[in-house]
Amino acid sequence: MGFATSQSSMNHQSTQSSATLNGTIAIRFTLNGREVEIAVDPTERLLDTLRYRLNLPGSKEGCGEGECGACTVTIDDLPANSCLVPTFQVRGCNVRTIESIPTSSLQPMLETGATQCGACTPGVVVTANWIKEHSSVLASHTLRALMAGNLCRCTGYDGIIDGLEKWIGNPKGGRP
Amino acid sequence: MIKTDVAPTLAGGPTLIPTDMPTTNRPMNMGQSMDDNTSRLDGVAKITGAAKYSSDMLLPNAVFARFVRCPFGAANLETVDDSAARKVPGVIDIEITPKACTYNGQPVGHVVAESPVAVNRALKALKLNWKKDSVKTSIRDTKQVGLLKGNAPDADVTIRAVYSTPVQTHSSLETHGGVVDHKGDKATVYASTQGTFSVRDGFGDALSLKGSDFEVVCEYVGGGFGSKLGGPGKELMLAAKLSQKLKRPAYVMCNRAEEHLDTGNRPSSVTSVWLSLKKDGSVVGGEVMTYGGVGVANGGGGCNVPSGRYTFANVNKSHEDVSFNAGGPRAFRAPGRPQGAFAEELMLDEAAAELGMDPLALKRKLAIDDVYREMLDQGAKLIGWGERKANGSQTSVMRTGFGVGIAGWGSASPGGNAEVVIHPDGSVESRTGTQDIGTGQRTTMGICTADAIGIPLSMVTVQIGRSSLPPGPGSGGSVTSPTTAPTMMNAATQARTKLFEVLARQGGDNAADFTVKDGVVLKRGEKFLSWKDACAKLPADGVMGSASTGDGGKGNSQGVQFVKVVVDCETGIIYPKHVIAIQSCGRVICRKTAESQIIGGVIQGLSYGMFENRILDRNVGAMVNPNLEWYKILGPCEMPHIEPVLWAHGQTGVKALGEPPTIPTAGALACAVFNAIGAPVRHLPLTPDKVLSALEGARS
Numbered sequence: 001m002g003f004a005t006s007q008s009s010m011n012h013q014s015t016q017s018s019a020t021l022n023g024t025i026a027i028r029f030t031l032n033g034r035e036v037e038i039a040v041d042p043t044e045r046l047l048d049t050l051r052y053r054l055n056l057p058g059s060k061e062g063c064g065e066g067e068c069g070a071c072t073v074t075i076d077d078l079p080a081n082s083c084l085v086p087t088f089q090v091r092g093c094n095v096r097t098i099e100s101i102p103t104s105s106l107q108p109m110l111e112t113g114a115t116q117c118g119a120c121t122p123g124v125v126v127t128a129n130w131i132k133e134h135s136s137v138l139a140s141h142t143l144r145a146l147m148a149g150n151l152c153r154c155t156g157y158d159g160i161i162d163g164l165e166k167w168i169g170n171p172k173g174g175r176p
Numbered sequence: 177m178i179k180t181d182v183a184p185t186l187a188g189g190p191t192l193i194p195t196d197m198p199t200t201n202r203p204m205n206m207g208q209s210m211d212d213n214t215s216r217l218d219g220v221a222k223i224t225g226a227a228k229y230s231s232d233m234l235l236p237n238a239v240f241a242r243f244v245r246c247p248f249g250a251a252n253l254e255t256v257d258d259s260a261a262r263k264v265p266g267v268i269d270i271e272i273t274p275k276a277c278t279y280n281g282q283p284v285g286h287v288v289a290e291s292p293v294a295v296n297r298a299l300k301a302l303k304l305n306w307k308k309d310s311v312k313t314s315i316r317d318t319k320q321v322g323l324l325k326g327n328a329p330d331a332d333v334t335i336r337a338v339y340s341t342p343v344q345t346h347s348s349l350e351t352h353g354g355v356v357d358h359k360g361d362k363a364t365v366y367a368s369t370q371g372t373f374s375v376r377d378g379f380g381d382a383l384s385l386k387g388s389d390f391e392v393v394c395e396y397v398g399g400g401f402g403s404k405l406g407g408p409g410k411e412l413m414l415a416a417k418l419s420q421k422l423k424r425p426a427y428v429m430c431n432r433a434e435e436h437l438d439t440g441n442r443p444s445s446v447t448s449v450w451l452s453l454k455k456d457g458s459v460v461g462g463e464v465m466t467y468g469g470v471g472v473a474n475g476g477g478g479c480n481v482p483s484g485r486y487t488f489a490n491v492n493k494s495h496e497d498v499s500f501n502a503g504g505p506r507a508f509r510a511p512g513r514p515q516g517a518f519a520e521e522l523m524l525d526e527a528a529a530e531l532g533m534d535p536l537a538l539k540r541k542l543a544i545d546d547v548y549r550e551m552l553d554q555g556a557k558l559i560g561w562g563e564r565k566a567n568g569s570q571t572s573v574m575r576t577g578f579g580v581g582i583a584g585w586g587s588a589s590p591g592g593n594a595e596v597v598i599h600p601d602g603s604v605e606s607r608t609g610t611q612d613i614g615t616g617q618r619t620t621m622g623i624c625t626a627d628a629i630g631i632p633l634s635m636v637t638v639q640i641g642r643s644s645l646p647p648g649p650g651s652g653g654s655v656t657s658p659t660t661a662p663t664m665m666n667a668a669t670q671a672r673t674k675l676f677e678v679l680a681r682q683g684g685d686n687a688a689d690f691t692v693k694d695g696v697v698l699k700r701g702e703k704f705l706s707w708k709d710a711c712a713k714l715p716a717d718g719v720m721g722s723a724s725t726g727d728g729g730k731g732n733s734q735g736v737q738f739v740k741v742v743v744d745c746e747t748g749i750i751y752p753k754h755v756i757a758i759q760s761c762g763r764v765i766c767r768k769t770a771e772s773q774i775i776g777g778v779i780q781g782l783s784y785g786m787f788e789n790r791i792l793d794r795n796v797g798a799m800v801n802p803n804l805e806w807y808k809i810l811g812p813c814e815m816p817h818i819e820p821v822l823w824a825h826g827q828t829g830v831k832a833l834g835e836p837p838t839i840p841t842a843g844a845l846a847c848a849v850f851n852a853i854g855a856p857v858r859h860l861p862l863t864p865d866k867v868l869s870a871l872e873g874a875r876s
């Protein structure tokens with residue numbers, strides 16, 4: 001999806017034919033507990049469907065390439081970068097976004113300074129919430145390792161990890 | 177409430193900060209701020225995803241656009257065939273002007289469509305015929321930079337070296353751009369910006385409206401670090417044009433690749449130096465020649481060495497900016513400083529090694545004042561400098577190193593405005609148009625208002641990030657808090673005085689008889705009325721205080737940073753373990769956001785030191801890593817424990833805090849690596865290949 005790839009087709013040597021797909025795919029899936037029916041272009045990314053068509057802009061686009069985690073959602077109870085998922089692939093799935101996470105439980109993340117500019121934060125919280133709901137993974141992984149797919153340019157991560165430790169009630173953050 | 181004259185309680189305290197210090201409660205920083213415990217006022221909105229950034233302004237009936245950009249460092253766009261692209265369903269218009277381009281990412285036109293999917297498809301369907309030209313991609317393509325000749329006649333030791341730093345891109349998680357919603361006689365501009373008012377003033381005639389007929393809104397900004405200063409930028413200019421033409425909201429946001437290519441960066445640098453010292457460490461002569469790699473720009477590549485933070489006698493400096501085929505620089509957190517500090521700190525460590533001196537002792541001697549010396553002493557204790565081994569004396573695979581660097585920053589306040597309204601229901605509104613780029617502006621404004629009036633913060637609501645509010649400064653040069661905090665406190669004090677005047681008129685008293693403490697109004701020191709009951713006596717629209725501050729004086733901030741690393745000498749990988757960041761910041765308003773600013777500066781410095789590098793293909797001038805995978809920034813697993821230490825020592829006034837903590841980090845890191853492996857790595861980033869070749873060089 002990156003610029004480099006898309007630009008290569010501008011080269012006159014490119015043999016790529018122009019996009020001629022007009023058809024859309026009708027799908028149904030569960031989004032934050034409610035049924036959704038939508039017709040999508042085969043190249044439409046889940047992140048775009050959520051943000052631009054279903055009015056859920058909580059999931060952010062940091063890179064569009066699966067590197068930063070700002071777009072993290074869960075699909076059938078597993079975290080995924082929604083910028084990498086064609087929407088038609090969530091047909092029949094259960095998708096949850098930041099908008100579905102109960103706010104009352106998030107106080108510890110606030111107190112430790114887990115957010116600064118906040119652009120990475122929804123993705124951080126979705127991953128954190130998944131870890132909290134599957135805390136058995138902490139027997140084999142540190143929080144830091146589990147959070148490695150979520151980049152933050154501002155906070156230095158300590159606030160995020162400390163907030164998570166408090167939130168989950170697990171002291172295994174994995175200090176450097 | 178605030179103590180400005182207390183020293184950090186470190187003196188008799190622990191000599192080493194444990195690495196599991198809680199982020200919620202850093203004992204050495206308690207009691208030095210107006211507010212120790214408040215968490216970010218907009219934290220809940222950010223954590224729940226409710227905060228609406230400009231990129232989230234997905235208005236009904238909006239159109240989406242992106243630039244068509246040059247894929248090479250130098251190329252002529254000879255022919256354009258957009259027939260297939262125009263047939264892509266949802267495409268509204270394509271405008272491309274054939275021209276000669278001089279950098280990768282240079283716009284030649286745009287595609288506008290009904291959806292982002294259609295925009296991307298149309299971009300792929302374009303047939304553009306580019307004729308490539310030869311490129312220059314670095315300072316060294318134009319300049320032969322070698323070792324400088326010369327030495328001071330009375331020197332005991334002279335060192336000579338060449339240092340270099342790469343281009344660092346800002347990599348804010350929210351990219352550049354925004355949304356323009358033009359409604360004919362009015363418009364709203366949702367901008368991801370560090371300058372609400374510079375965006376307003378920068379449109380010129382582009383919106384065909386007076387500044388008072390449109391509003392710039394940026395309630396949340398997903399980072400900027402300097403790159404979002406100034407006017408609307410080409411993205412918002414395009415949105416302005418399209419929204420007027422199509423009479424629909426227009427959405428233009430860069431993607432990550434465009435962000436790397438064409439939204440500014442920290443320019444690269446090459447520094448060649450000779451420096452002569454006496455046995456006692458005094459610098460008696462030298463010459464520094466620096467070059468800044470500014471891409472297609474003509475300037476802006478300054479490299480701040482000598483920094484003026486160390487006493488150097490008879491050291492001459494010259495600088496030249498070098499242009500080549502790449503996107504140009506923009507202000508980046510302490511422009512010119514980190515590149516200079518890297519060369520300066522490592523150069524001094526190399527000199528100390530030649531002299532057989534402890535580099536800390538050398539820097540302590542050369543530092544220009546006692547504030548630095550005190551900070552160095554304190555920091556040395558906190559990091560455990562006593563455990564430091566002589567350069568290159570370790571033989572194990574994993575070697576530990578210590579390094580130190582110092583920072584300074586001063587910038588003049590540009591002036592600003594603020595208003596505070598006290599309503600009859602007791603609520604208080606504080607308003608200033610400046611934006612919050614992650615620093616905590618909303619929070620600090622609330623704290624200043626509550627503190628000046630004497631009421632709990634929960635009674636204050638803060639409005640920021642709109643051009644319809646009182647104008648304030650752009651978030652650049654670390655001037656926002658130093659400008660807006662005193663202004664907001666003045667406005668709050670005035671509003672409170674007006675309340676007292678109302679109370680005095682009604683009861684035949686003097687306004688000077690009243691005060692407020694902990695939300696209770698006192699008359700001549702005795703409880704008079706609760707805050708709410710007192711405010712109930714106000715007229716229906718309440719009372720307002722407003723304040724303006726003109727161009728202000730310069731406030732200097734100083735800091736020192738200590739870095740401890742472990743280097744794996746088999747793989748060349750460096751593991752930063754611990755950073756102590758001592759930072760003077762005058763009157764601290766909010767402990768947590770201040771600590772967060774310091775930590776943020778340090779991580780960007782470490783990331784710069786270890787990973788970041790805009791790599792251009794030497795043959796065609798295209799950036800080969802325009803993403804966040806190969807343009808790597810520090811992640812949670814590479815992060816050391818960072819301990820921010822707020823240094824209040826007899827300081828008054830709010831001082832700069834955004835820029836200085838990022839200045840010395842990469843330099844201190846390079847010094848620590850030098851200490852561990854016994855050979856200097858003079859070129860950032862300190863990647864394993866360079867560490868291994870330095871080790872190899874040291875062996876042979």
Ligand code: FES
Pocket residue numbers: 060061062063064065066067068069070071072081082083084
């Ligand atoms: S936007 Fe999906 S991982 Fe970065």
Ligand code: FES
Pocket residue numbers: 114115116117118119120121151152153154155349398399614
């Ligand atoms: S808070 Fe800014 S990117 Fe994480």
